[in-house]
Amino acid sequence: MRQALALLLPLTLALVACQREERDTRPQSALGSGEQPTPVTTLEPGGQRPSPTDNKAASFEANAFHMSEGKRLFSWFNCSGCHANGGGGMGPALMDEKWLYGSSIESIHATIRDGRPNGMPSFGQKIPDDQIWELSAYVRALGGNAPSSAAPQRNDGMMVHPSENRLPDAATLGKSP
Amino acid sequence: MKGRLHPAQARVDARQGARALAIWNSFRTCILSVMLLACGPFLSGASEPPSAAAIAPPAAAAPPDDGQWTMPAKNYASTRFSDLTEINEGNVKNLQVAFTFSTGVNKGQEAAPLVVGNIMYIVTPFPNIVYALDLSRPGAPMKWKYEPNPEPAAQGVACCDVVNRGAAFADGRIFFNTLDGHTIALDANTGKPIWNAHIGNINIGETITMAPLVVKGKVLVGNSGGEMGVRGWVKALDAGDGHIVWTAYGTGPDKDVLIGPDFKPHYDMDKGTDLGVTTWPPEAWKIGGGNMWGWISYDPALNLIFHGTGNPGPWNPDLRPGDNKWTSGIFARDPDTGAAKWFYQWSPHDLHDYDGINEQILLDMTWQGKPRKVLVRPERNGYLYILDRTTGEVLSATAYGPVNSSKGVDLKTGRLIANPDKKTGTGKVVRDICPTASGLKDWQPSAFSPRTGLLYIPHNNLCMDEEGVEVNYIAGTPYVGMNVRMIPGPGGNRGAFTAWDVAAAKPAWVLKENFPVWSGTVVTAGDVVFYGTMEGWFKAVSARTGDLLWQFKTSSGIIGQPITYRGPDGHQYVAILSGVGGWAGAIVSGDLDPRDATAALGFVNAMKDLKNATTAGGTLYVFRLP
Numbered sequence: 001m002r003q004a005l006a007l008l009l010p011l012t013l014a015l016v017a018c019q020r021e022e023r024d025t026r027p028q029s030a031l032g033s034g035e036q037p038t039p040v041t042t043l044e045p046g047g048q049r050p051s052p053t054d055n056k057a058a059s060f061e062a063n064a065f066h067m068s069e070g071k072r073l074f075s076w077f078n079c080s081g082c083h084a085n086g087g088g089g090m091g092p093a094l095m096d097e098k099w100l101y102g103s104s105i106e107s108i109h110a111t112i113r114d115g116r117p118n119g120m121p122s123f124g125q126k127i128p129d130d131q132i133w134e135l136s137a138y139v140r141a142l143g144g145n146a147p148s149s150a151a152p153q154r155n156d157g158m159m160v161h162p163s164e165n166r167l168p169d170a171a172t173l174g175k176s177p
Numbered sequence: 178m179k180g181r182l183h184p185a186q187a188r189v190d191a192r193q194g195a196r197a198l199a200i201w202n203s204f205r206t207c208i209l210s211v212m213l214l215a216c217g218p219f220l221s222g223a224s225e226p227p228s229a230a231a232i233a234p235p236a237a238a239a240p241p242d243d244g245q246w247t248m249p250a251k252n253y254a255s256t257r258f259s260d261l262t263e264i265n266e267g268n269v270k271n272l273q274v275a276f277t278f279s280t281g282v283n284k285g286q287e288a289a290p291l292v293v294g295n296i297m298y299i300v301t302p303f304p305n306i307v308y309a310l311d312l313s314r315p316g317a318p319m320k321w322k323y324e325p326n327p328e329p330a331a332q333g334v335a336c337c338d339v340v341n342r343g344a345a346f347a348d349g350r351i352f353f354n355t356l357d358g359h360t361i362a363l364d365a366n367t368g369k370p371i372w373n374a375h376i377g378n379i380n381i382g383e384t385i386t387m388a389p390l391v392v393k394g395k396v397l398v399g400n401s402g403g404e405m406g407v408r409g410w411v412k413a414l415d416a417g418d419g420h421i422v423w424t425a426y427g428t429g430p431d432k433d434v435l436i437g438p439d440f441k442p443h444y445d446m447d448k449g450t451d452l453g454v455t456t457w458p459p460e461a462w463k464i465g466g467g468n469m470w471g472w473i474s475y476d477p478a479l480n481l482i483f484h485g486t487g488n489p490g491p492w493n494p495d496l497r498p499g500d501n502k503w504t505s506g507i508f509a510r511d512p513d514t515g516a517a518k519w520f521y522q523w524s525p526h527d528l529h530d531y532d533g534i535n536e537q538i539l540l541d542m543t544w545q546g547k548p549r550k551v552l553v554r555p556e557r558n559g560y561l562y563i564l565d566r567t568t569g570e571v572l573s574a575t576a577y578g579p580v581n582s583s584k585g586v587d588l589k590t591g592r593l594i595a596n597p598d599k600k601t602g603t604g605k606v607v608r609d610i611c612p613t614a615s616g617l618k619d620w621q622p623s624a625f626s627p628r629t630g631l632l633y634i635p636h637n638n639l640c641m642d643e644e645g646v647e648v649n650y651i652a653g654t655p656y657v658g659m660n661v662r663m664i665p666g667p668g669g670n671r672g673a674f675t676a677w678d679v680a681a682a683k684p685a686w687v688l689k690e691n692f693p694v695w696s697g698t699v700v701t702a703g704d705v706v707f708y709g710t711m712e713g714w715f716k717a718v719s720a721r722t723g724d725l726l727w728q729f730k731t732s733s734g735i736i737g738q739p740i741t742y743r744g745p746d747g748h749q750y751v752a753i754l755s756g757v758g759g760w761a762g763a764i765v766s767g768d769l770d771p772r773d774a775t776a777a778l779g780f781v782n783a784m785k786d787l788k789n790a791t792t793a794g795g796t797l798y799v800f801r802l803p
Contacts, residue, residue, distance in 0.1 A: 075646065075647075075648075076649060077649075077651065077654075078648070078649065078651050078654040078655050078656075080655075081404075081648075081654055081655020081656070081657055082333065082654070082655055084769075084773050084775045084776040084777065084778070084781075085660070085773045085774075085775050085776075086770065086772075086773045086776075087769050087770040087771065087772060087773025087774075087775065087776025087777075087781055088767060088768075088769040088770060088773070088776050088777070089336075089763065089767070089769065089776055089777040089778055089781075090333060090334070090335060090336055090337075090404075090655065091333065092767065092768065092769075093767075093768065093769050093770035093773070093776065095770045095772060095773060096768075096770045098768070115330075117329050117330065118329050118330070118332050118333065119329070119330055119331070119332040119333020119334065120333055121330075121333060121653060121654065126651070157604070157606060157644050157646070157660070158606045158642065158644040158660050158662070158774075158775075159774075160660060160662070160773055160774050160775045161772050161773040161774060161775075162772065167772075
């Protein structure tokens, strides 16, 4: 009995440590949820208010599966054509700590869905909503804003920059690289 | 051995030959100068007539200098040569600032200012503001400005910074293009718009960055968008009211390309029916590029315009087997109808984004004992071509810097001999390809002096790694399919300023620059050449020897086109726009992140330190003697 218990204890501990990342295998909708407004500024007359959150945000943010899907879609939808592999080109860099329209996953989602006036196209009618969330999660990872245990690892092909899970958090660098 | 020079060999030759040629050039200048009683220290008994005297632009395309600057290339022959001599090798060291002017736009300033009468005109990068400055009053105050208010979204489909390469003046009007696809005619006196033609569609990724050329009452304009799967075209707009007279596409069936019975290409590879369709996978020509965003020259005597065509899209060559006509080539056309007369393809089935849109300098010279009407083209693929401009025959093609992506040009077939070791494709990383996608030379125009017989070429010295990847065509988004990272070329200097002896087909001298020389250049009868560096130095060097005579540090990196003119006071001035950007300077003007080697289509990897060397700007500098 004691022996059995001695075996059971580490086994239980091991199983608890092995908690599987949750993945929603049945996405809710193909197109457009998230119609709630996402402010692009922190300024609001009458004092600060908490920024609204989307109920989808938490399930996509920092989720390894969704981020790796986002990485694949990042080239499939030609995001890489303008933003390169995060360093930017026709569009701004996404690896740095500068966010023109907000760094939260909700803001990034809104940017991809609705576009922005200085050149960012609106993809809302082209990309299913859940895939926009996956792209948004990946874009945050490009800036070093995702846990390194979940962010994508190195590419198979040409090494274009340090893999996402090794990128430092851009916000903590404190200066332009 | 009229063929290629081995790149490394060419560089050694350049160094070793520089001194001898310098002396020789001194003699030549001496002979000319004797007539002007101003020979000075170089008068040492030269007697041979200068061989270069045989080379000069056709008179009809390069009329005597009137001291103005009415088109970016100075004249239809595109020599960028000024007859003015007040500023010369002896006194250029005394140049000082006459006045400056902020354009108010901190993006890449690639435009050439224009000077017509007492007024200077400048056009800025997006939002494409046109300023008229009154040169007859102290400090050159603003006479008028015109804001076209282009669509801000256009910035998102401009491949390589939101540049504009200048305006053109004709018949009392200023013609210019906006990034969002408009060509606009302004009254040069008042700045009031006369017509506004919307000819480009940003929703398919089309922009316009080139400077128009006005020929026989027609405004010639081409589109940009070779990185967005945009089908290239050149349009002739009526200078009077802006209506479209003709449109010639860069791909597609013959009737769209304006290929008809007059079309007589010199080489067999360019003969056939509807090659613009049959040299592509089905339908690919519709999104195949071949854009015209560079320079056009015009020979009034032959009644021909000459213009190149841009790269095929996407960059990944596996996705478009075939020669991809009529991309990466050059057309001669009748300016009245647009009808093609001949075509030559610099880079059939282009592997490395070698756009064919660089400047062509029209010259008349003796070639192997016979007078020939030629066209000189320092091409992006690394060769300096001399073509017979009446037929499109290649007389010579010589590498003017390090080239390993090809092994020369077969003068019998006219075909570029691609190096199979440097062929790119899907899922394959190919390293150390020279030159880069930006070419041994990109858009930055060269200048030719009939006094020295030298072509002054501002250019790059870069190599690259490439990895072809799959890409989907989504209209209005990039269509490239290539990961690129660029590195400095042999020697480590990323730029060079080469004086090329056109008659001898070899460099006379080469100046190394740390960054790519992304500015244009101008050469004068005072034997001074001006160009700028991406650190911000505006330099004057001797046209004969390349010796640095004077330099001035401007507020930002220079990628603009210098000009020189005679002011209302009768004195000579030199003008340049300072303001870094363009593809090479996008890391600064677009604030890109150098940790990504592929940023700005790979250019950022070679320019990681530019942010430490300069900052964005946009200022006009004008210089004169005290």
